[in-house]
Amino acid sequence: MPELPEVETVRRGLNQLTLNQKIVGGDVLLERTIANPSVTVFLSQLVNHQIIRWHRRGKYLLAELGEIGKSQEKGGNNHLGSPPYLGVHLRMTGQLLWLERDEPLHKHTRVRLFLENNRELRFVDQRTFGQMWYIPPDTTVEKVMTGLGKLAVDPFAEEFTVDYLWEKLKSRRRPIKTALLDQSVVAGLGNIYADEALFLSQIRPDTLCVHLSQSQVEKLQPAIIQVLSQSIAAGGTTFSNFLNVKGVNGNYGGQAWVYNRTGQPCRVCNSPIQRIRLGGRSSHFCLQCQR
Secondary structure, X not given: OOOHHHHHXXXXXXXXXXOOOEEEEEEEOOHHHXXXXXXXXXXXXXXXXXXXXXXXXXXXXXXXXXXXXXXXXOOOOOOOXXXXXXXXXXXXXXXXXXXXXXXXXXXXXEEEEEEOOOEEEEEEEOOOOOEEEEEOOOOOHHHHOHHHHHOOOOOOOOOOOHHHXXXXXXXXXXXXXXXXXXXXXXXXXXXXXXXXXXXXXOOOOXXXXXXXXXXXXXXXXXXXXXXXXXXXXXXXXXXXXXXXXXXXXXXXXXXXXXXXXXXXEOOOOOOEOEEXXXXXXXXXXXXXXXX
């Protein structure tokens, strides 16, 4: 599943390629991909709009839209007077690809948005869990995309401090790895980077949150930011099917500390990387480096 670095990589690519171009039409090949409203209304509302800028919240993408010919104010918000938005969640296997319109259709193409100059933004999704939303103007985004209202602060937000993370974790009787995957604790963090951050902070993934010391959380908070920043710089991680908007793989996987490296030597102490299951998810760690 694309995590924060992959979604941020897509956001940056979209902001480089898709802005200020008129949406002239589209095609929905899988109706259930459109979460709101109906397919017909979804496409009709997007036509004659342009994408002003793309935003990210956790693992969600939000395209701020503007009508052609109308002046735009910078920094739209989610209150009355706010612009319409196009919302996207890639879920497990979603890809947003910027292509020539005559590019042969991928087998798992779900939605096509046609733009000027024979270009299109194509949503490809093998597992079909991804979703798209149209949010009308003057509508609170969270009212339509209800998952946004459950998100914690972003790891790159000023509010994501050691004190914030300590307060979120100190009373939980859950393994720290499981807690970090909870989007009401940290927005955007997933399986890959939770493993990586726990390695850098020398914490075993099965350590209960209530057993963590404050000094351990003081290591964990910057470690989360570090691994996310490094992955964004590498264009995200491709272990299965993640591609950026130009169809290019992410490169972080080749430098991962522990994730997906079961049995391989630890990059620090050479001990074999271990794999256990917590809450139905694989967790990778080093027995020597993580206590």
